[in-house]
Structures are given as structure tokens and as C-alpha cells.
Amino acid sequence: MDSREKEAGRYLGYGKHAIDEKTWSLVKNCFQELDRTVKSRIVYRIFELETPDEGRVKIGGLNITSRNLAKNMKGCEKGVILGATLGIEADMLMRRYSLTDMSKAVVLQACGAAMLEEFLDSWQKEYAEEAKKEGYYLRPRFSPGYGDFDISCQESILRMLDSAKKIGLTMTDGYMLTPTKSVTAVIGMSREHVPCHKKGCEECAKTDCIYRR
Amino acid sequence: MILERLGKELLYFDGGTGTLLQEKGMKPGELPETWNLTHTEEMVDIHRQYFEAGSDIVLTNTFGANALKFHDTEYELQDIVAAAVVNVKEGAWMGVHDGREVYTALDIGPTGKLLKPMGDLSFEDAYEAFKEVAQYGEEAGADLIHIETMSDTYEVKAAVLAAKENTSLPVFATMIFDGKGKLLTGGDVPSVVALLEGLRVDALGINCGMGPQEMFPVLEEILKYATVPVIVKPNAGLPKQKDGNVYYDVNPEDFAEIMQKITELGAAAVGGCCGTTPGHIRALIKRTESSRDILRRKKKAEDYTIVSSYGKAVVFGEEPRIIGERINPTGKKKFKQALKEHDIDYILREGISQQDAGAHILDVNVGLPDIDEPALMKEIVTELQSVTSLPLQIDTVDVNALEAAMRIYNGKPMVNSVNGKQEAMDAVFPLIQKYGGVVVGLTLDENGIPDTPEGRADIAGKIIKEAEKYGIPKKDIVIDVLTMTISSEPKGARTTLEALRLVKERYGVCTVLGVSNISFGLPYRPAVNSNFYTMAMQAGLSAGIINPLSEDMMRSYYSFCALMNYDKNCERYIEQYAGQSNMAPAVKDAKITLKSAIEKGLKEEAHHAAAALLAGKKPLEIINEEMIPALDTVGKGFEKGSVFLPQLLMSADAAKIAFAVLKEALERSGDAEQKKEKIVLATVKGDIHDIGKNIVKVLLENYGFDVIDLGKDVEPEVIVETVLQEDVKLVGLSALMTTTVVSMEETIKQLRKKKTGCKVMVGGAVLNQEYADMIGADFYGKDAMQSVYYAQQILKENQDNGISDTKKL
Known part of the structure; x- marks a missing residue:
């Protein structure tokens, strides 16, 4: 089982349990269909970043009030803002299988999420190499909606990236990203290498979550 | 007049403005459109530079000036647009020294939102936003409307319709493609060209996204299909980043050199987009102005019959296409029932199964007496387009239903049908003229159906000629010479086949045929149908309207394509039938209970x-x-x-x-099915994630509940209304985020006011018991099974009664 299959299992609530044979073959089948149908796209920009105090982050003219983000960005002088999406094709697939095969729709949902994460991980790995050459180290991705990083920041982030035009990433009036399989995030860049293993789940205060790593 | 010059001589647009604005001090995050009022001199100066460089058409600085994108409390949209037009005219006055005729183009860009059903912007709201800008632009004196950088066929349709219906200005539209010739929303080149030509734009093309060199493959494909003049406005190369800034680095000379080749290929109007400057335009003009006469150069595009959906075009050709006939209530009890009960899912599944079986286009007929056909047709077309990328054939005799569906259809639809009766042509052709479409022409008229091939071909000729009066080209008409039942018309099949050949030969048009009618009244109909189908394809049928779930028909189809070498190396045939002969009938595992x-x-x-x-x-x-x-x-x-x-x-x-x-x-x-308790399910207003609600739905249905699924992003009022109308005692609401729990609360509030005794259960990622209590829900379901148990608990009494009633039968 490869790493994205494992991730999909986690999103499906399997936790540390083994995935049953039937579900696993469905997971494989869904990844195949996604690989065939969707195209991951990303847009990113680098901005100057500062953390004036413990509760605020300033990045490229955007002022964010968030203790969690400020903690994550401490010591960074630049930051990446990024947006990525699997596009509307993924949404269509899920809609379609919601009508004919609900278990597949649910598995597709999980596989789509895992696929997007994997795409971002591999992009970040590559970009980290590039940044290292210029003497910068990358922090983990941090997205609006995590902790106290307000989801309403989506609007400014999308505008700063011109994401609608660049990759077709937009949002609803309620700050939901559309297409639904999309992510925006901030990545801190610091001169100093701070070993920082905390990401996603481990950072989250909801310790009773069944999807926790 | 620009239309007199367009397509005859090479016309020049301006280039980018972003870089120039930055040079003049515009800060990141500032709305460029406000500069029309706050920095008039700078704006006029930029326009002047382009006119001096030789541009014929200069765009107003209004790319983001629409109510959905432009949120500025200080300035009115109308003032911005008016000032923008005046600024270009001022620039022309200062920059045109040779007395040539120049034009102010009102620039319209995308809203930055995704349209329904994938996003939350309705087609109508998009239309209204574009309409407002278009009207302001015309009032202010713009000479044409230039819609650009569009990446969604649906959005560009809203924009073009708004411009055409509310102004009398020429309309140009250019889209942004990626290197593979796809829009961000998946559309391919023929689908875009078909859509825009159907909407009768005056010119179409490509802008932004790439540099001139990268545009060649896409441009060649556009030129292959487009019959209207083609616009090309590339960036100054591919974007590069340095220190957080995006820049483009193809210099004016290199840009001009490639652009010269682009004009030689057949572009009719050229300019630049991001990163291009007056220098680029000047160089471009210097290189190409000696050969501005493009009339001789312009190759005529071949006549392709194209229908499209948001993402996919079906181009008719020698290889026959399959139009799935199953979305049609005629003779189908279950389908009729689904229509009456508004069971949209059933109809959508009919569409999906036909797509899986190999259909290329889906016929959609929802006509029943006592049904609001325009509303239903509109709904089903929209819903179908959210689950299948196949183009649709709108099949109705109700002109209102036809127009309602054509208006909101994403793409260029097929329309079924018109015929040789004057009345029918008077009703249908104006719609094709306005919205675009490929229309099926039935060879019958006031005198009925001619019984000779010549008679039917004559009517085909009449239809084609009448369509010409509306500017509808022959390629947008496919002729149906009609299938007559052989049990009552012994020569029916021969006449039909002969007529097929004749119309093709005489007019060179594509043809369709409803096939299965041939065997009406005969035993073992599949045998006759599938053989007649093969004969019709042999006679040149472009598309059969058939049941793709019928194995006999598909066997004919795959065999025909393999035999005629449309199926290279018999690949599709082998894929379908490999191992077929070895297949034993499915063994039923008797052991498994x-x-x-x-x-x-x-x-x-x-x-x-x-x-x-x-x-x-x-x-x-x-x-x-x-x-x-x-x-x-x-x-x-x-x-x-x-x-x-x-x-x-x-x-x-x-x-x-x-x-x-x-x-x-x-x-x-004949036993009555047990009476089922109704439950309304909805994902609340503003929320577009509905997978959780769908899971709950499947489980509740399993346990014998009648689920009324209102979908996602549902207004509180709609939920309340349904609850009252259907006298529902339990409502399930889903919301994913804190921002949408607000609508959940509002819905509960309204429900409490209007209906006593109705319970509300809630669920969704951000909810918990405490939160559910806070917004006044009766029950919080932490997972899908909990909602089943709660429903049983609340509705059990009624359900028990239901079962015992049935048992008494």
C-alpha cells in the first residue's frame, strides 16, 4: 500500500485498523480514475513576512490576526502563499457517484483529499530544495481554518494569487473554496533551520477526532 | 464602423496595462479600476501611448469592473465605467495623429466566481452583473464590447448574452487556454468555438495564459473550426517570478517576429496581454503593416457540425454518433412516475447509465401532460450537466421549454426539433439564431410526410433555405428523414434509406434517425432494429437516436465501426467483446444468503x-x-x-x-407498498459540500424512509415551504463550516415559526452537541447511523402503524 492509499484510509476513518480487501480495491480504483480525469494545479507567490507580536502576521500587505499562525511563522522573514486545486472534474466525479454508488463517492472524496495533499507535499519538497539554495528553510503548510487562522482570509489570499484566472480556484460567499477539492496555505520561510515536525493533526486542539493521525 | 473592417484588414489591439500602472505607482492590492477616477491623467497617458504606437482598438480599464468583483464603497460602478470610456477617447484624441479611425472597447473580465452547480453564483446573477457593465459602457460611448480572459464557457455565455441582449454594440470574446488547448474548466477548442459562434459573437479568440510561441497549437485548432474572425492577444512569454514579483521577458522584437507568423496563419486582430507594452505593439505593427490586407489570406474554415457541453465537443463526421434515447417518458411507466414525483436522481441515473454504455449525446424529453415543462426541462438540463459531460439534445414541442433550456444550457445544444411547417420554423429558428444550436429538421410539413425519397429531400431543402434567412448555416441543421413502421408501411424502410442517401448527396448535411420505430408491431423487435440500424449507418446516417443499453444495437454499432475502419485496429470492438464467447451465464451463488x-x-x-x-x-x-x-x-x-x-x-x-x-x-x-414516512434533507444555504447529507440519505432510504432531498446550498424558505407542503415531521440539516452553521440556525428559526411539531436533526464537520443545542436543534447526529436511529425513534409510531396496515392486506 503506498502512502496516498494509507492517507485515504485515514480519511475514511480506518485509523490504525487495516483496510478491508473490498475497500482497498475501491481505493485503488478511485485513484486510477482520478489520475485519469483530474489535473492538479498550483499557483504560489513569495512575500515579505513579519510577526510584529504573538498574535499577528503581516504578509505582503495582508494583516492576519492569529496566534497559531504567528507561532508557526515565528522567526520567518518571507512566506509563500499558495493555492492548489484538483479542478471541477473531481467534483463532477463525486457528484456522479453519489447517484450511482455512494461507497465509491465517499472513497473518491478521501482519495481526492489524499491526492491533493500528496501533490502539495511533493511540490513543497521540491520548492524546499530551491529555497535552501537561497538560504531559506520552509515551515509546514498552514491553512485558513486551522486553529484561529480565520477562514475569511481566503478572500484576500485568492486575490493576491489571482487564483481564479491562474488555476480556476474561487470561493463562495461563505468562504468555501470551489472547486471543493482545493487548498490555500501559508508557508513560512526562515533563515534558521527550526526542526518543526508538528503539522496538521498534531497541531490541532481537537484531540478526540477519529481522523487524527 | 469596425465590423466593416474586421476580417478584411488586420486590426491592432493595445497591449497590457498592469505593468504600466505599476510603473506609474499603483500599489499591489489597489483596485486598478479606481484609477480611472483617481489618476485620470496617468490612465489617459497609457491609452495615448498605445494609440501612438498604432493600436486601432484600445480597451477600457474595466477588467474587474463588475458588481461581483468590484467592491469599493467610495466609487460607483457607473462612474468608473463612464470615466474609463472617456479616458480611452481622450487618449485617442491625444495619441492619434494620422486621422485614422480608432475604437474604444469596453473591457469585460470574469467575475472571479464559479457558477452553479459547481460554485454558488447563479447564471442569472452573472448575467445581471455583466448586463449592468455593458449598459454603462454603451451609454458612455464605447464602440464595442470585448469580453476577455474567460476560462468558463458558462460564464462567457452569460456575458455574451448580457452584452447582446442589452446593447447594440459588436461583441468580441476571447478565452484563456492552457498549453494543451483546454480551459481551466475543462472545455476544449471546438466546444468553445461552437458555443461562441452559436451565440453570434462578431469575433472570437485567445488571450493571456501563454506567450505567442506557446499559442500556435491552440490557434491552429481555433482556425480550423472558426468561421468568424479570430483574435490573438498573447502575454509577453510565460510568467516568471523574481522576489515575489511576476514578470514576462519576451522583448518587443521577438514578440513581433512570432506575431507575424500568427497573422500569416490567419489571425484577423492582434495585440498583447500581460507584460506587453506600447513597444511590443509598435514592433508588431512595423513588421506586419505592409500586409494588412488579410482578405485573400483568410482560409475558409471547413463546415463542421458541432454540439458541445461545458467540457466536450462532439464533432459530427463520417463515423456515426450515438444519441441516447432513454430520457423520455414515452411508453415508460417508471420514468413517468419519476417525473411526476420529481425524482430527479432517477432521471440523472438514466443519463449516467447511457454514458457508461457508450452514448455520445443524450436526448432529453420530459414532456407529460399537467407538468410545468419549462421549469422541469431547465432543472433537468442543469442537473444533467453537473453529472455528465455529454452534450444534450433538448427534445420538446413546447417552445417555452425549449427557450428556457437553451438559455441556461452550458454549451451549444442539439435541438429536437423543427420541421417543414412554416409555423414550426417561425417558432424555432429565432431561438437557434439567438442561442446557437444544431437543430434536427424533420422532413414533414403541412401536407404530412411525403412517401417518396424526393418528397422528403424537398422538405429538407425547404428547411435549409428558411434557416438561411436567419443566418443559420447548413452545418447547424441535421435532417431526420423519419423512420416509418414496416408492419404498416411495407416500403417504409426502403424509402427512409433512399431519402437518407438523397439528402446527404443533395445538400451535404448531417442526418439523424430515430431507429426503433421501424419494428413497431413486430415480434422480436431487437433483430429488426439492429439490422435496420446497420443499414442506415451504411446509407450514411450521422447519428442514430437509439437505446445504448440495448446490446443488439451496440453490437451493430461496434461491428459497423470495426468493419468500416472507424475503429482503428478494432480496439473498441475488442475492448467490448474480448472473452465474450467464453462467458458462461452468471452462476448464482446459492450458498450466500x-x-x-x-x-x-x-x-x-x-x-x-x-x-x-x-x-x-x-x-x-x-x-x-x-x-x-x-x-x-x-x-x-x-x-x-x-x-x-x-x-x-x-x-x-x-x-x-x-x-x-x-x-x-x-x-x-398488486399489494400496496407500505406508506413511508417523509424526511426532508438539505445542506444549508451557502454550503456546497453535500457528501455527508448524501450518506445520511442512502441510509435513511435503506430503513424505509421517504427522503425528500433538497440538495445543497438550500434557502431556508425552500426548506420551510417543503416541510409545510409535504407535512413533514422530521428535517435533517447539514453544514460543514462555522460560516454556514449560521444558515442552519436561521433555517431552524424559520421552521419553528412556521411549523410546530417538526423535529430538526443536524450534522456536519464543525458541529457538536453543544453547538447543536445552541442553535436550537432537537438532535445532533455524530454520524450517519445516529440519524437513522433518531428518525426511527421520532417516526417509529407512525412507521409501526404503516407496517401493520400493510400486513392487514
Whole structure:
């Protein structure tokens, strides 16, 4: 089982349990269909970043009030803002299988999420190499909606990236990203290498979550 | 007048403005459109530079000036647009020294939102936003409307319609493609060209996204299909980043050199987009102005008959296409019932199954007496387009339904149908002229159906000629020479086949035919149908309207394509039929019980087991003794954590299939199905994630509840209205985020006001018991099974009564 299959299992609530044979073959089948149908796209920009105090982050003219983000960005002088999406094709697939095969729709949902994460991980790995050459180290991705990083920041982030035009990433009036399989995030860049293993789940205060790593 | 010059001489647009604005001090994050009022001199100066460089058409600085994108409290949209037009005219006055005629183009860019059903912007709201800008632009004196950088066919349709219906200005539209010739929303080149030409834009093309060099493949494809003049406005190369800034680095000379080749290929109007400057335009003009006369150069595009959906074009050609006929109530009891009960899912599944079976286009007919056909047609077309990328054939005799559907259709539809009656042509052709479409022309008129091939061909000729008056080209008409039943018309098949050949030969048009009518009244109809189908394809049929789920028809189709070498190396044939002869009839596993089939989530086995059980038991006994215990076992396992969500749903799907078998038996036996308790489910206003709600729906249906699914992003008012209308006692609401729980609360508030005794259960990622209590819900379901138990608890009394009633029968 490869790493994205494992991730999909986690999103499906399997936790540390083994995935049953039937579900696993469905997971494989869904990844195949996604690989065939969707195209991951990303847009990113680098901005100057500062953390004036413990509760605020300033990045490229955007002022964010968030203790969690400020903690994550401490010591960074630049930051990446990024947006990525699997596009509307993924949404269509899920809609379609919601009508004919609900278990597949649910598995597709999980596989789509895992696929997007994997795409971002591999992009970040590559970009980290590039940044290292210029003497910068990358922090983990941090997205609006995590902790106290307000989801309403989506609007400014999308505008700063011109994401609608660049990759077709937009949002609803309620700050939901559309297409639904999309992510925006901030990545801190610091001169100093701070070993920082905390990401996603481990950072989250909801310790009773069944999807926790 | 620009239209007199367009397509005859090469016209020059301006280039980018972003870089120039930055040079003049515009800060990142500032709305460029406000500069029309705050920095008039700078704006005029930029326009002047382009006119001096030689541009014929200069765009107003209004790319983001629409109510959906432009949120500035200080300035009115109308003032911005008016000032923008004046600024260009001022620039022309200062920059044109040779007295040449120049034009101010009102620039319209995308809204930055995704349209429904994938996003939350309605087609109508998009239309209104574009309409407002278009009207302001015309009032202010713009000479044309230039819609650009569009990446969504649906959005560009809203923009073009708004511009054409509310102004009398020429309309140009350019889209942004990627290197593979696709829009961000998936559309390909022929689908875009078909859509825009159908909407009768005056020019179309490509802008932004790439540099000139990268545009060649896309441009060549555009030129292959487009019959209207083509616009090309590339960036100054591919974007590069340095220190957080985006820049472009193709210099004016290099840009001009490639652009010269682009004009030689056949572009009719050229300019630049991001990163291009007056220097680029000047160099471009210097290189190409000696050969501005493009009339001789312009190759005529071939006539392609194209229908399209948002993402995919179907181009008619030698290889026959399949139009699926199954979305049609005629002679289908279940389908009629689905229409009456507004069971949209049933209809969508008919579409999906036909796509899986190999259909290229889906016919959509929802006509029934006493049904609001315009509303239903509109709804079904929209919903179908959210689950299938196949183009649709709108099939109706109701002109209002036709117009309603054509207006909101994403793409260039097929229309079924018009005929040789003057009245029919007067009604249908104006719609084709306005919205675009490929229309089926039936060869009948006031005198009925001619019984000779010549007679039918004559009517085809009449239809083609009348269409010409509306500017509808021959390629947008496909002729149906009509299939007559051979049991009543002995020469029917021969006449039809002969007429097929004749219309093709005489007019060179594409043809369609509803095939299955041929065998009406005969035994073993598939044999006659499939053979006639092959004969019709041999006679040159472009598209048969058939049932793609019929194996006989598909066998004819795949065989024909293999025999005629349309199917290279017989690949598709082999894919379909490899191993066919070795296939033994499915062995029914007698050992597996229905209970175990459901527990293991085995659909096929569940089907067979249910059918086998019917020999000895009544449907209700089977439900109570086999199915409910199986579902309970799985449900409990899920709660305990030994069964996981995908397994729970596999079991649910298996149970669903078994239920269908039992339901049929119940209907056959004439027993009334037990009365089901109704539950309304909805994902609340503003929320577009509906997978959780769909899971709950499947499970509730399993347990015998009648779920009224209102979908996602549902207004509180709609939920309340449905609850009142259907007298519903339980409502389930889903919301994913804190921002949408607000609408959940509002919905509950309204429900409490209007309907007493109706319980509300809620669920969704951000909810918990505390939160649910806070917004006044009766129950918080932490997972899908909890909602089933709650529903049973609340509605149990009624349900028990229902079962005992049936038992009494």
C-alpha cells in the first residue's frame, strides 16, 4: 500500500485498523480514475513576512490576526502563499457517484483529499530544495481554518494569487473554496533551520477526532 | 464602423496595462479600476501611448469592473465605467495623429466566481452583473464590447448574452487556454468555438495564459473550426517570478517576429496581454503593416457540425454518433412516475447509465401532460450537466421549454426539433439564431410526410433555405428523414434509406434517425432494429437516436465501426467483446444468503438472493426477517468501530438493490407498498459540500424512509415551504463550516415559526452537541447511523402503524 492509499484510509476513518480487501480495491480504483480525469494545479507567490507580536502576521500587505499562525511563522522573514486545486472534474466525479454508488463517492472524496495533499507535499519538497539554495528553510503548510487562522482570509489570499484566472480556484460567499477539492496555505520561510515536525493533526486542539493521525 | 473592417484588414489591439500602472505607482492590492477616477491623467497617458504606437482598438480599464468583483464603497460602478470610456477617447484624441479611425472597447473580465452547480453564483446573477457593465459602457460611448480572459464557457455565455441582449454594440470574446488547448474548466477548442459562434459573437479568440510561441497549437485548432474572425492577444512569454514579483521577458522584437507568423496563419486582430507594452505593439505593427490586407489570406474554415457541453465537443463526421434515447417518458411507466414525483436522481441515473454504455449525446424529453415543462426541462438540463459531460439534445414541442433550456444550457445544444411547417420554423429558428444550436429538421410539413425519397429531400431543402434567412448555416441543421413502421408501411424502410442517401448527396448535411420505430408491431423487435440500424449507418446516417443499453444495437454499432475502419485496429470492438464467447451465464451463488450478501456489501449476490427468496416468502417477510437484521448488524458494527464507512455504504447499496427486486414483486402482486414516512434533507444555504447529507440519505432510504432531498446550498424558505407542503415531521440539516452553521440556525428559526411539531436533526464537520443545542436543534447526529436511529425513534409510531396496515392486506 503506498502512502496516498494509507492517507485515504485515514480519511475514511480506518485509523490504525487495516483496510478491508473490498475497500482497498475501491481505493485503488478511485485513484486510477482520478489520475485519469483530474489535473492538479498550483499557483504560489513569495512575500515579505513579519510577526510584529504573538498574535499577528503581516504578509505582503495582508494583516492576519492569529496566534497559531504567528507561532508557526515565528522567526520567518518571507512566506509563500499558495493555492492548489484538483479542478471541477473531481467534483463532477463525486457528484456522479453519489447517484450511482455512494461507497465509491465517499472513497473518491478521501482519495481526492489524499491526492491533493500528496501533490502539495511533493511540490513543497521540491520548492524546499530551491529555497535552501537561497538560504531559506520552509515551515509546514498552514491553512485558513486551522486553529484561529480565520477562514475569511481566503478572500484576500485568492486575490493576491489571482487564483481564479491562474488555476480556476474561487470561493463562495461563505468562504468555501470551489472547486471543493482545493487548498490555500501559508508557508513560512526562515533563515534558521527550526526542526518543526508538528503539522496538521498534531497541531490541532481537537484531540478526540477519529481522523487524527 | 469596425465590423466593416474586421476580417478584411488586420486590426491592432493595445497591449497590457498592469505593468504600466505599476510603473506609474499603483500599489499591489489597489483596485486598478479606481484609477480611472483617481489618476485620470496617468490612465489617459497609457491609452495615448498605445494609440501612438498604432493600436486601432484600445480597451477600457474595466477588467474587474463588475458588481461581483468590484467592491469599493467610495466609487460607483457607473462612474468608473463612464470615466474609463472617456479616458480611452481622450487618449485617442491625444495619441492619434494620422486621422485614422480608432475604437474604444469596453473591457469585460470574469467575475472571479464559479457558477452553479459547481460554485454558488447563479447564471442569472452573472448575467445581471455583466448586463449592468455593458449598459454603462454603451451609454458612455464605447464602440464595442470585448469580453476577455474567460476560462468558463458558462460564464462567457452569460456575458455574451448580457452584452447582446442589452446593447447594440459588436461583441468580441476571447478565452484563456492552457498549453494543451483546454480551459481551466475543462472545455476544449471546438466546444468553445461552437458555443461562441452559436451565440453570434462578431469575433472570437485567445488571450493571456501563454506567450505567442506557446499559442500556435491552440490557434491552429481555433482556425480550423472558426468561421468568424479570430483574435490573438498573447502575454509577453510565460510568467516568471523574481522576489515575489511576476514578470514576462519576451522583448518587443521577438514578440513581433512570432506575431507575424500568427497573422500569416490567419489571425484577423492582434495585440498583447500581460507584460506587453506600447513597444511590443509598435514592433508588431512595423513588421506586419505592409500586409494588412488579410482578405485573400483568410482560409475558409471547413463546415463542421458541432454540439458541445461545458467540457466536450462532439464533432459530427463520417463515423456515426450515438444519441441516447432513454430520457423520455414515452411508453415508460417508471420514468413517468419519476417525473411526476420529481425524482430527479432517477432521471440523472438514466443519463449516467447511457454514458457508461457508450452514448455520445443524450436526448432529453420530459414532456407529460399537467407538468410545468419549462421549469422541469431547465432543472433537468442543469442537473444533467453537473453529472455528465455529454452534450444534450433538448427534445420538446413546447417552445417555452425549449427557450428556457437553451438559455441556461452550458454549451451549444442539439435541438429536437423543427420541421417543414412554416409555423414550426417561425417558432424555432429565432431561438437557434439567438442561442446557437444544431437543430434536427424533420422532413414533414403541412401536407404530412411525403412517401417518396424526393418528397422528403424537398422538405429538407425547404428547411435549409428558411434557416438561411436567419443566418443559420447548413452545418447547424441535421435532417431526420423519419423512420416509418414496416408492419404498416411495407416500403417504409426502403424509402427512409433512399431519402437518407438523397439528402446527404443533395445538400451535404448531417442526418439523424430515430431507429426503433421501424419494428413497431413486430415480434422480436431487437433483430429488426439492429439490422435496420446497420443499414442506415451504411446509407450514411450521422447519428442514430437509439437505446445504448440495448446490446443488439451496440453490437451493430461496434461491428459497423470495426468493419468500416472507424475503429482503428478494432480496439473498441475488442475492448467490448474480448472473452465474450467464453462467458458462461452468471452462476448464482446459492450458498450466500441475502443477509450475508448485504452484510458483505455484495450487490449482485444480493440481487439474486432476494429474487430466490421470493419463491417462498412474501416481500415484507424478507424485509423484516433478512434485510433489517442484516442492516442492523452492519449498523451496530459501524458504531462499535469494526465496520467502516465505505463498508457501511456498500451494504447500503446492496440492500438498495435487493429492495428494488422486492418492490417490483410487490407491484406485480398488486399489494400496496407500505406508506413511508417523509424526511426532508438539505445542506444549508451557502454550503456546497453535500457528501455527508448524501450518506445520511442512502441510509435513511435503506430503513424505509421517504427522503425528500433538497440538495445543497438550500434557502431556508425552500426548506420551510417543503416541510409545510409535504407535512413533514422530521428535517435533517447539514453544514460543514462555522460560516454556514449560521444558515442552519436561521433555517431552524424559520421552521419553528412556521411549523410546530417538526423535529430538526443536524450534522456536519464543525458541529457538536453543544453547538447543536445552541442553535436550537432537537438532535445532533455524530454520524450517519445516529440519524437513522433518531428518525426511527421520532417516526417509529407512525412507521409501526404503516407496517401493520400493510400486513392487514
